[in-house]
Amino acid sequence: MPLHRILLPLVLLGASVALAQSATPAKPPASQADKNHPAMPAVPQHEDEGSRIFRQNCSRCHNTPEGFSPTISGTVLRHMSVRASLSMRDKAELLRFLNP
Amino acid sequence: MLLTLVALCFIRPMAAQDTPLISGGVGFFTATDAGKTTYLPIVEPLLAAPIGPHFLIESRAVLLESFDPNGDGQPGYNHSHFIGLTYLQGDYTLSPHLTIVAGSYLIPFNTYNDRLSPIWIGNFQRGPLIATLGTESTGTGTGGMLSGSAISRNKYSLSYNGYFSSLVNNTNFQSKRSAGGRVSLFFPDHGLEVGLSYNRQLQGVRENFYGAHIWWEPANSGFQLRSEFARAHHAQGYWIETAYRTQAFGGFNSFIGRIEPLFRMQQTFRRDDVFSDALPLVNTQIADFGLDYNLPHNTRILTSYSREFSSTGNFNIWQTGIVYRFLTPAWKGK
Numbered sequence: 001m002p003l004h005r006i007l008l009p010l011v012l013l014g015a016s017v018a019l020a021q022s023a024t025p026a027k028p029p030a031s032q033a034d035k036n037h038p039a040m041p042a043v044p045q046h047e048d049e050g051s052r053i054f055r056q057n058c059s060r061c062h063n064t065p066e067g068f069s070p071t072i073s074g075t076v077l078r079h080m081s082v083r084a085s086l087s088m089r090d091k092a093e094l095l096r097f098l099n100p
Numbered sequence: 101m102l103l104t105l106v107a108l109c110f111i112r113p114m115a116a117q118d119t120p121l122i123s124g125g126v127g128f129f130t131a132t133d134a135g136k137t138t139y140l141p142i143v144e145p146l147l148a149a150p151i152g153p154h155f156l157i158e159s160r161a162v163l164l165e166s167f168d169p170n171g172d173g174q175p176g177y178n179h180s181h182f183i184g185l186t187y188l189q190g191d192y193t194l195s196p197h198l199t200i201v202a203g204s205y206l207i208p209f210n211t212y213n214d215r216l217s218p219i220w221i222g223n224f225q226r227g228p229l230i231a232t233l234g235t236e237s238t239g240t241g242t243g244g245m246l247s248g249s250a251i252s253r254n255k256y257s258l259s260y261n262g263y264f265s266s267l268v269n270n271t272n273f274q275s276k277r278s279a280g281g282r283v284s285l286f287f288p289d290h291g292l293e294v295g296l297s298y299n300r301q302l303q304g305v306r307e308n309f310y311g312a313h314i315w316w317e318p319a320n321s322g323f324q325l326r327s328e329f330a331r332a333h334h335a336q337g338y339w340i341e342t343a344y345r346t347q348a349f350g351g352f353n354s355f356i357g358r359i360e361p362l363f364r365m366q367q368t369f370r371r372d373d374v375f376s377d378a379l380p381l382v383n384t385q386i387a388d389f390g391l392d393y394n395l396p397h398n399t400r401i402l403t404s405y406s407r408e409f410s411s412t413g414n415f416n417i418w419q420t421g422i423v424y425r426f427l428t429p430a431w432k433g434k
Contacts, residue, residue, distance in 0.1 A: 055320075060293070060315065061216065061221060062218075063394065065425065065427050066398055068121075068427045069428065069429050071119040072117065072118075072120075072121040073117040074117030074118040075117070075118050075150055076121065078148070078191075079156065079158060081196075081199075082191045082193070083214075083215070085247060085257075087196045087249055088196045098117075
């Protein structure tokens with residue numbers, strides 16, 4: 001296998017990792033809302049436990065939905081808990097986060 | 101699907117937040133492979149309906165119409181459609197440590213099949229080449245699965261899946277007789293996840309599949325690194341994908357912050373001349389360069405340029421698409 005075909009992905013990968021290392025930590029994405037679909041709760045400056053658990057478990061795979069009805073927050077949580085194997089404590093914190 | 105609808109009629113939400121939901125994605129994709137352009141309108145609806153405090157029915161379907169150019173130099177397009185259930189499962193949660201899954205489920209081998217395959221989640225329009233390894237080609241198993249969080253601490257957590265699938269040749273649910281499992285270790289402080297997967301096909305060629313995955317997503321950095329390796333008896337391969345969103349120009353929701361450059365490298369290797377899997381028949385490399393744009397209101401534009409290298413020929417793949425993700429109550433809750 002030609003050497004450059006191995007080196008190219010490694011160089012690009014290295015550049016990406018370097019970029020991540022230099023990235024400035026900042027606030028999570030803010031949410032948007034409309035009258036019919038209340039937004040996901042805005043994350044306060046002092047990060048609470050629920051938002052941390054949300055980012056660690058849900059945002060690992062997908063973007064944060066910008067808004068959904070509070071009537072389905074429990075169902076969202078139950079669906080997610082099967083995927084992400086959430087602990088009881090995590091589920092309680094997440095439900096509080098989804099329904100502040 | 102009929103059984104699901106019947107079951108829905110008997111559902112009474114246990115709590116105000118437990119109204120059944122309908123979610124999913126609507127997309128329109130185009131792809132130009134070696135000069136031939138195809139068009140793919142697609143809908144992937146998902147249903148999640150709790151029944152009582154412990155039971156959840158969930159299902160995902162796919163409806164698509166594919167428009168492909170006529171071959172042999174003929175002008176025009178032909179089209180075909182497909183409608184089918186991707187999975188339909190019941191989840192009974194005994195405790196955070198144990199959920200019993202029964203029905204048709206996505207095989208938890210590595211991460212792509214059960215975590216990244218929905219069109220509203222994947223960063224690239226097409227999945228990686230090795231997605232068929234360890235997932236019995238169909239991606240679904242029919243039978244039972246146990247999953248849960250074995251250990252959950254502030255510094256780390258360990259989750260597991262174990263399953264057995266039977267042979268089913270039904271039109272709607274096709275699966276092979278197989279068994280396997282996955283364990284994943286997650287370190288939240290570092291955003292690091294490592295996991296191992298195993299699958300054994302228990303019919304025909306009794307083949308073992310081994311998988312490993314590493315994800316690294318440093319908190320609040322906007323950076324993702326995801327990778328998988330899969331090995332079958334006659335072939336193996338890997339993919340590595342990186343994505344980045346910057347917050348340096350007004351946050352994630354600024355014009356610049358919504359741009360998401362991507363890179364994915366994937367390679368497959370034949371180990372011998374026996375072909376019992378769905379990987380390319382010759383060693384293949386694909387470099388994918390993507391640029392996604394995350395619009396407001398759960399909409400994403402996916403674009404990518406890929407170059408495929410193999411002994412059968414090198415060619416370009418251009419892909420563009422738009423996906424809208426919806427999430428709504430199945431009916432008006434209290």
